[in-house]
Amino acid sequence: MTASLLRAVESAGAEVGRHDTLNSESAYQTTALADTSFLPGPVLLLGAPGVGKGTQAQFLVNKYGIPQISTGDLLRGNIASGSQLGIQAQEIMSTGRLVDDNLVNQMVLNRLHEKDTRRGYILDGYPRTLEQAHFLDSTLARLSLAPNLPVVAISIVVAYDQLLKRITGRRVCPICKSIYNVHSNLPTTAGRCDHDGTHLLQRPDDTEDVFIERMKTFNDQTAPVVAHYRNLGRFEEVDGDQPVEAVLADIESALLSLRNNSSLVSATSN
Ligand SMILES: [Zn+2]
Secondary structure, eight states, X not given: OXXXXXXXXXXXXXXXXXXXXXXXXXXXXXXXXXXXXXXOEEEEEEEOTTSOHHHHHHHHHHHHTOOEEEHHHHHHHHHHHTXXXXXXXXXXXXXXXXXXXXXXXXXXXXXXXXXXXXXXXXXXXXXXSHHXXXXXXXXXXXXXXXXXXXXXXXEEEOOHHHHHHHHHTEEEOTTTOOXXXXXXXXXXXXXXXXXXXXXXXXXXXXXXXXXXXXXXXXXXXXXXXXXXXXXXXXXXXXXXXXXXXXXXXXXXXXXXXHHHHHTTSOGGGO
């Protein structure tokens, strides 16, 4: 397992809390019934830290009624359930080593056999390396798991300076977890939560130094995976510097166009 995956697992608790807060506070939460007229298939959602990937993934999950598959969740789930793979992962991690690609691949493979993936799924944090991408593509082609569609990748892109503002400007209420931003989403009273008046805090990780490090890791790891799906004609970028509903609409039209293009090329023909 890569260092960043380990970090993703460690910070996943905080991430989950963050998404819950975003969703419960969001006026855009999808409450309508899932759209079952379109077959989304496997969708890899990519995005640098701060682009709003978690929020968009949740929208797509609600919209299409498909699961989100994240390697952090899989690893925690396997360990918690005491599965064979979970026991192996725990043994490796207890000696300070990193869980390797093979173990992560097997966990994903097991997950793809579950029934809720039949109409598609959102892949989050996987495939993270070129080796994982090759494994996933060849496995999907070999197993012909329904839906028999190839992976398409959609990247949410926000300019570097804009992302920096989003992250270093972020302020959080320690009580109700509401999120503000000193550049774009100020509370009514400076430095105080609108709901409970609590003094807002900046998370220790929301600094420029941490951001630069995370961006470097993200770019290094994502570049080969992006190039892989771009070369296969299964990659689209969407502008993440818009209101969340507009980003969602762009993701949906990108997905539609990728599926129209790739419908002629089934996973089995690769
Ligand atoms: Zn609050």
